[in-house]
Amino acid sequence: MGTTDGSTARFREILAVREFRAIWLAELQSVLGDQLARVALSVLVFQRTDSAAWPALTYALTYLPDLVGGPLLGGLADRFPRRAVMVTADLLRALLVAVLAIPGLPLPALAVVLVVVQLANAPFSSAQAAMVPVLLDGSRYVLGQSLLKMTNQLGQLAGFALGGAVIALIGPGPGLAADAVTFGVSALVLALGVSSRPAADVRVDRVSTVRRLAAGAGTIWRDPRLRVLVGLAWLAGFVIVPEGLAVPYAAEIGGGAATAGLLLAAHPAGIVLGVFALGRWVPDAVRLRLVGPLAAGAVVPLLGYAFAPGLGVTVVLLLVSGACAAYQVTASTTFMRLVPDAERGQAFGLAGSGLIAVQGIGLIAGGVVVARLGSPSVTIAVIAAAGVVTAVPIALAWRRTYRSVTS
Structure with missing residues (x-):
């Protein structure tokens, strides 16, 4: 509309x-x-x-x-x-x-x-x-x-x-x-x-929290479109690693707190640009088709950290990654539209908590790997490579399923 x-x-x-x-x-x-x-x-x-x-x-x-x-x-x-x-x-x-x-x-x-x-x-x-x-x-x-x-x-x-x-x-x-x-x-x-509306779940026999959790998880698991969308969203666990290592990476390339601040700001700035561009110039059907490629595109630029580029190049890498990460808006809105209204709150809670969990795992993994390798730039690149390997099959799965969203 x-x-x-x-x-x-x-x-x-x-x-x-x-x-x-x-x-x-x-x-x-x-x-x-x-x-x-x-x-x-x-x-x-x-x-x-x-x-x-x-x-x-x-x-x-x-x-x-x-x-x-x-x-x-x-x-x-x-x-x-x-x-x-x-x-x-x-x-x-x-x-x-x-x-x-x-x-x-x-x-x-x-x-x-x-x-x-x-x-x-x-x-x-x-x-x-x-x-x-x-x-x-x-x-x-x-x-x-x-x-x-x-x-x-x-x-x-x-x-x-x-x-x-x-x-x-x-x-x-x-x-x-x-x-x-x-x-x-x-x-x-x-x-x-905001106007008052009745509760979406109008069942008289309220089920237990455990059964609601199981029902919400079942709703997601039974629908291949929802499964793929959750997988695409959870790729954020790879994309967040540069944020956790911004300070040591800044030191590695000869910068300090100001450099780290610019690095931390670059990715959110890229997301703002990407969200605006997708909302302004890209039709709905094209946005849906692009979700998979953009999800992979959010990870691929981080491979450039392997060369420990200077501040300018790194900011560009993060801006591109953030712009591609704007796919999360299309993924989340599509997810919520596919879930029945009476289950949306529970489904969002499950998917959202999983998203936070994978981001936490990504940050922990960054800390563990950098302790082994000693180099923040190599650590980010190695985890990004794992992210690309993970993203490609999920993106291909979305290519096979996204048409059913509009049918």
């Missing part, structure tokens, strides 16, 4: 949908607040422990709970009204992040509260992902997800560029308080801007 007068009108069209606009506005300010909070937490913990290990562990705690929360709590987005799930999760996070801002909070208590904050992210993300295809149909849905993805990546870029400076100016406590406010604002925007 796109327009005929170009991409600008199409973006304007989806933002004219009041409920989607509310979801986008809530996402915009929440992403900025979350990036600020991650920096604030790392600074706060480092100030109190004078240890490099504790900030790294704290940063990991902002991701790891999703491994559990996705499968166990994602189904709440199907069992309860999705607007209520999002608003409740936001209010809970606003309260808990405000607790994190309390001066002198013991570190064990801080860790526990942080884990609960991240657990609340799982039902929110599942509810949001399941609601967007209800609000937008056809190509508008893909464009809406593209806008949310670009917003998320631009928020990360802003966090890399400005987070440290802002926290240095206002301090970690006020930074956490600002994040709490963003959650409260998000809850208000969603409550006022």
Whole structure:
């Protein structure tokens, strides 16, 4: 249901949908607040422990709970009204992040509260992902997800560029308080801007969480299209390795913290460019056909790390990889459209937690391999080679199955 007068009108069209606009506005300010909070937490913990290990562990705690929360709590987005799930999760996070801002909070208590904050992210993300295809149909849905993805990546870029400076100016406590406010604002925007709908799963006899997990996994496993889409998404486990080794690689090519910052920003910038280009110039049918080649293309440029090129060439490699990684938007939107509405929250939770898991495995593998090989550049290239070997058969499988998506 796109327009005929170009991409600008199409973006304007989806933002004219009041409920989607509310979801986008809530996402915009929440992403900025979350990036600020991650920096604030790392600074706060480092100030109190004078240890490099504790900030790294704290940063990991902002991701790891999703491994559990996705499968166990994602189904709440199907069992309860999705607007209520999002608003409740936001209010809970606003309260808990405000607790994190309390001066002198013991570190064990801080860790526990942080884990609960991240657990609340799982039902929110599942509810949001399941609601967007209800609000937008056809190509508008893909464009809406593209806008949310670009917003998320631009928020990360802003966090890399400005987070440290802002926290240095206002301090970690006020930074956490600002994040709490963003959650409260998000809850208000969603409550006022999104209509209430009944739960998608209207079965009276509620099944157990274990049975819901099994049913969700069965839905994915029985459909070869869903299996391939999950495999394509999980290739991110290979693509994330340069992020984990950005600092030692920067040192290897003669750079420092500024070089590492540019390397960390390059891949998200490439994703923004790729998402915008696919949304603006590529028709839906072509986007679907390109998912497989682009998935492989996200890994192939990383083979160039084998030559330990200078900063300029490496940034180009990461930009190309990020632009190709924009296929994730098409893969995720296609996945959500193929899953029945009553199971979307659970399916998203399972696939999303798996995505986080493979990214964690990729980062761990990078650390283990670089300890053996000693060279970050060779490590990234070796893991990229394994990624290409993995990506090619999955891309070929998509070539055999994608036509059934449009049939």
